[in-house]
Amino acid sequence: xxxxxDHTCLRFNVEPTIDVGxxxxxxxxxxxxxxxxxxxxxxFADGAVVIDGEPQGPVCQIDAPDGFRLYDVPIGIGFHWxxxxxxxxxxxLVFIADRTESEVVAVNRVALETYLKSVISSEMSGTSPSxxxxxxxxxxxxxxxxxxxxEGKHHQGMASQLGKxxxxxxxxxxxxxxxxxxxxxxxxxxxxxxxxxHCQRYQGFTNAMNPYVAEAVEATRGLVLTxxxxxxxxxxxxxxxxxxxxxxxxxxxxxxxxxxxxDDPYCDTRDEAVLRQVMNGYDCESLDFHDWEVTLDPExxxxxxxxxxxxxxxxxxxxRPLERGESGRITRLLVTGTxxxxxxxxxxxxRRWLSPTHLRSSNFSVERTADGRFRxxxxxxxHGVGMCQIGAAVMSSKGFGYEEILRHxxxxxxxxxxx
Numbered sequence: 001x002x003x004x005x006d007h008t009c010l011r012f013n014v015e016p017t018i019d020v021g022x023x024x025x026x027x028x029x030x031x032x033x034x035x036x037x038x039x040x041x042x043x044f045a046d047g048a049v050v051i052d053g054e055p056q057g058p059v060c061q062i063d064a065p066d067g068f069r070l071y072d073v074p075i076g077i078g079f080h081w082x083x084x085x086x087x088x089x090x091x092x093l094v095f096i097a098d099r100t101e102s103e104v105v106a107v108n109r110v111a112l113e114t115y116l117k118s119v120i121s122s123e124m125s126g127t128s129p130s131x132x133x134x135x136x137x138x139x140x141x142x143x144x145x146x147x148x149x150x151e152g153k154h155h156q157g158m159a160s161q162l163g164k165x166x167x168x169x170x171x172x173x174x175x176x177x178x179x180x181x182x183x184x185x186x187x188x189x190x191x192x193x194x195x196x197x198h199c200q201r202y203q204g205f206t207n208a209m210n211p212y213v214a215e216a217v218e219a220t221r222g223l224v225l226t227x228x229x230x231x232x233x234x235x236x237x238x239x240x241x242x243x244x245x246x247x248x249x250x251x252x253x254x255x256x257x258x259x260x261x262x263d264d265p266y267c268d269t270r271d272e273a274v275l276r277q278v279m280n281g282y283d284c285e286s287l288d289f290h291d292w293e294v295t296l297d298p299e300x301x302x303x304x305x306x307x308x309x310x311x312x313x314x315x316x317x318x319x320r321p322l323e324r325g326e327s328g329r330i331t332r333l334l335v336t337g338t339x340x341x342x343x344x345x346x347x348x349x350x351r352r353w354l355s356p357t358h359l360r361s362s363n364f365s366v367e368r369t370a371d372g373r374f375r376x377x378x379x380x381x382x383h384g385v386g387m388c389q390i391g392a393a394v395m396s397s398k399g400f401g402y403e404e405i406l407r408h409x410x411x412x413x414x415x416x417x418x419x
Contacts, residue, residue, distance in 0.1 A: 012418045016112045021191035024105040033066035042095045044104040049095045064091040089204030117217045122201035126210025129396035133216035135405040142224040142234040165343045178343040184251045222419040227258040239289035240388040241380025249325030250383040258413040261326035267391035296374040313337025319366045327384045329363040
């Protein structure tokens with residue numbers, strides 16, 4: 001992959017400092033490392049930040065040269081492994097009064113490359129092969145800088161369309177209600193990016209102390225993926241399931257040639273040693289990344305969809321794929337119940353409807369069991385667009401360099417050093 005200088009990216013000719021929104025709540029507990037474990041409290045009251053009972057105004061920046069700890073930080077929000085952690089962060093700490101939500105927001109102001117050292121070791125284990133870490137650093141850096149460059153263009157992170165869809169062949173086809181909904185990153189108004197999977201996992205120094213991660217980030221400092229003179233909106237997912245997906249199957253109907261589908265024989269692995277080497281502990285609670293199976297009760301599924309969407313289908317009678325993307329992920333699904341029938345898309349909305357959290361992916365087949373339940377046999381974990389983390393891990397373990405990994409997943413992109 002050719003390295004070049006891209007003069008259209010000169011707004012990033014020095015390393016940026018970014019504001020990362022770590023958590024928000026009516027009250028947040030924290031401690032400063034220079035003080036040991038002395039606890040402080042930041043609260044929202046009367047439109048201001050209140051520190052240990054003393055009003056500070058709408059914004060309060062705290063000097064934390066040795067770092068600070070935040071307690072009860074939620075991670076994996078909305079996913080099956082959601083939990084809280086105590087996390088250690090580099091300076092500096094900023095509290096912002098969010099008057100819309102009547103909460104205080106904890107923000108970490110940090111240099112971009114320091115931020116990346118945490119992102120890479122939060123997304124992947126620091127024990128991962130070095131070329132996987134380098135590839136991930138470049139993808140994550142590219143995504144972040146693309147989002148910052150597009151600030152003001154992400155007004156709507158969720159788009160919904162209600163309409164009608166014809167199901168079946170003319171003239172016997174019938175019209176049914178259809179909901180098409182997709183979720184992407186919207187602009188955060190109080191900070192640049194958040195610290196959870198909505199943007200990229202960021203857990204401060206909690207996972208960022210591994211020297212291999214630091215080495216990988218430093219070795220790729222300032223390197224990004226570009227296409228047509230612009231930084232790529234590079235994406236990654238846990239496991240593509242054998243073939244990557246196109247952007248439009250998951251988000252808005254936009255064409256990104258550098259996110260074309262590619263066959264990926266590498267992510268189909270049962271090598272537990274490799275998986276545990278590259279995955280953090282909570283990701284290893286289930287190792288069925290490539291092939292998985294879920295069984296759903298028709299009545300229970302109807303109640304679940306009602307609870308999550310407000311649509312009362314009654315007992316679910318049928319789940320019928322209408323359209324699939326390039327990877328096999330279902331992008332339109334017809335749901336038929338005793339009370340109503342409706343088509344739903346895109347891939348994440350389908351995953352939300354069929355699981356209390358999120359179904360592994362929308363690349364699945366539907367079977368009926370002898371007792372009338374729905375058996376979903378699926379492939380992959382996540383949206384499948386861009387770099388497959390498991391596939392890249394296997395490639396790295398087989399001796400592929402980071403440039404070869406990136407060329408495999410982004411064959412039309414170039415490597416560009418912008419600072």
